[in-house]
Amino acid sequence: MIHVEHAVKTFAGGQQAVHALRDVSLHVAQGDIYGIVGFSGAGKSTLLRLVNGLEKPDSGTVTVAGQELGKLNKRELLKLRRKIGMVFQQFNLLEGKTVFHNVALPLELAGMKKEEIRKRVREVLAFVELEEKQDAYVSQLSGGQKQRVGIARALATSPDILLCDEATSALDPQTTEAILRLLQKVNREMGVTILLITHQMQVIQMICNKVAVMEEGKVVEEGSVLEVFGTPRAEVTRRFVRTVINDRIPEKFLAVVRAEQRNQQVELLKFIGDQVQEPLIAQLCRTEGLEVNILGATIQEMQGSVMSVFILQLIGEEALVAAAEKKIDAAGALRERLVWDA
Amino acid sequence: MSTPGNITPAQAGFDFAAWFKDFFGIKFDKLLGSLGDTLYMLGWGLIIGAAVGFLLALVLVMCRRGGLWQNRVAYGIVNVYVNIVRSMPFIITLVFVFPLTKVIVGKTYGSTAMLVPLVIYISPYLARLMENSLLEVSPGIIEAAQAMGATTWQIIARFMLPEALSSMVLALTTGTVGLLGATAMAGYVGGGGVGDLALTYGYQRYNLPLLILTIVILVVFVQLLQLLGNRVSARLRSHR
Known part of the structure; x- marks a missing residue:
């Protein structure tokens, strides 16, 4: 046109x-x-x-x-x-x-x-x-x-x-x-x-x-x-x-993240529509030795679809966290690591 | 010693014409004639002057930088012309254009002949005032007009003029008052009118009552004019 x-x-x-x-x-x-x-x-x-x-x-x-x-x-x-x-x-x-x-x-x-x-x-x-x-x-x-x-x-x-x-x-x-x-x-x-x-x-x-x-x-x-x-x-x-989707660790939880002594990653996850079929977060929580902390969650409607956004703190040994990231990627969720100042 | 059927004015009661002549030193008809001359010069001067002034204003607005007909040469010529005429005192313009007046009207005296210098004097003044009014029209309105496929003439006639009209009426009112002052001078040089009356019969003959009368007439006239202008302008603006 x-x-x-x-x-x-x-x-x-x-x-x-x-x-x-x-x-x-x-x-x-x-x-x-x-x-x-x-x-x-x-x-x-x-x-x-x-x-x-x-x-x-x-x-x-x-x-x-x-x-x-x-x-x-x-x-x-x-x-x-x-x-x-x-x-x-x-x-x-x-x-x-x-x-x-x-x-x-x-x-x-x-x-x-x-x-x-x-x-x-x-x-x-x-x-x-x-x-x-x-x-x-x-x-x-x-x-x-x-x-x-x-x-x-x-x-x-x-x-x-x-x-x-x-x-x-x-x-x-x-x-x-x-x-x-x-x-x-x-x-x-x-x-x-x-x-x-x-x-x-x-x-x-x-x-x-x-x-x-x-x-x-x-x-x-x-x-x-x-x-x-x-x-x-x-x-x-x-x-x-x-301005619409917060992609930073919420201010209030920064202290929690900084105080954590064990190995950790903070991940931003986006689920669009129903493209992720499995109960991904529940599965992560059930992983032995991995602690999952939800720091933030929002739902955005757009283009007739829904985008769910989570900020997860994954605590555990390096290999466990890496495995979790792999699992997230395999499930089809959009993922990126968030960084913070120590 | 009057005979029936032959009644003197005195017996018919108050004789206004005689009293007027006696008190002001001129006939009432003479005053009416002068008023007529003034209104003639004012009316036609305004109509022709506003028409010419509007065209000049249009060139100034349309040909300026960023205007719809952007044209430096046309803008420059009109801009300089307007400035030159506006910087000349009317009495100078008046005698300066005598040759032109002679060519156009055939003589250099009388109300009609005076229209030539009056129009030349007032049109650049009205052009500046109308230019300002037209420039007040929001560029957004003009852009909206362009976006809906209006031609340039449609933009002028359907958008700029209606939007600027209220402001232009006030501009015309101001211009008319200026023109009235010029008609007095024109009248003195050879056009008749209230100004001529005041100077020739009032001032030069030490006729104070007549001088005062003409001043009162002019003051009342300007007041009424301004009132009318304000009313019309406010009416046009009432819904904004």
Whole structure:
């Protein structure tokens, strides 16, 4: 659906040029909810704007729904943009106008007939559950309601793709969740492919099926959400994953670990879905001469699956601990050793 | 000694016209004529000046760095032109453009002829004020418009103008008050109007009551104008 190939984009800055994108490639399939995560300045905003031509790459190509953007003339580009909705962090609505007027605008721009506009606006407002606010002024709405209007406006022209620019970053956690559920509904019921950028890993966890991690103008890691959360490689990815899944020995138990005189290892275990069939931890506990101490355990839901995370302290002779590690790996759980300062 | 059917004004009661002439030294009709001249210069000066000013403002906003029509040359020319005209006192502009006035109108006196220097004077001023109003429109709104496939003209007409309108009404009000001051000078040089009346009949003839009357009229007029401008602007802004 969306193919970005080797995109490079440099902005001329005051003192030095800003390299927003350094050879970035991205592939979004139809039906994806694809998340791009990164700290501010990582280039994700520029990457998002390549898709609807608000930014043009210095080199590289962008292909959306089979059309290469660089080869389109102005009119063709405007036409394509009507098939790509966009939602913004600051909503970017006309505050002094009614909800109806805002949602109708893209349809008026496209030259749709008044009667049809009325019907279509009602449809999308019903979809975002704001029917009764049709005649309210945007300035009278709450942040969550404004974003619903923003989504309704983006959906009015029945786009195939929805771009979300930090759509939930200005909202409180509860409203964020409601808006994310709405985006999920847009994806499932309307079949709209969603590309979103965020700096909140919770957003990725809650609705995305694929994720790309950006840092300094590069995609440093990408894959399915379960893969990336399960085995984060790049340091920046680990930092992001850590905001959702704790991968460190809990502060309170550090003392316990430090005080332990016998041979030990602290292991982080991740079980995804039901891929581990055997009662692994129970088996470890039954190992003669091996002491198993659970320092932490959480369950994360993502991508319709469940990820259980354990932090285990394994105490025993070196060979016993090594055998236990082997057993864990053989069972199919994701495992990594955690280190601590003595 | 009056005969029936021949009633003198005095007998008909208070004669306003006679009292006015007596007290202010000019006929009431003369005052009305002057007011008409002022409103003529003000009205047309504002309409044409705002139209020209808007075009200049559009160039300033659209051609600036990062604008939708980014163009250094066009921006530079308009920017310098606006600065030059704005740095000239109106009375200088007035006489400076006499040749142009002559070409356009055919004469250099009368209210219509005065519209030429008035428009030249006020349009860059209005352009600056409207430029500021247009620049207040959030870049996010413009980006949203672009993202939904709006053409540049649609962006101007459907997004920038409506968003800037309230602020532009205030700008126009400020500009109108400035224009009113200029019409007084234009009138003195040869256009008629309330300013001419105050200077020629009030000041030069030591007619203090008339001078005061014209001042009162101008003060009340500006007050009403500002009130109207504020009201309209607030109404346009009421839902934000």
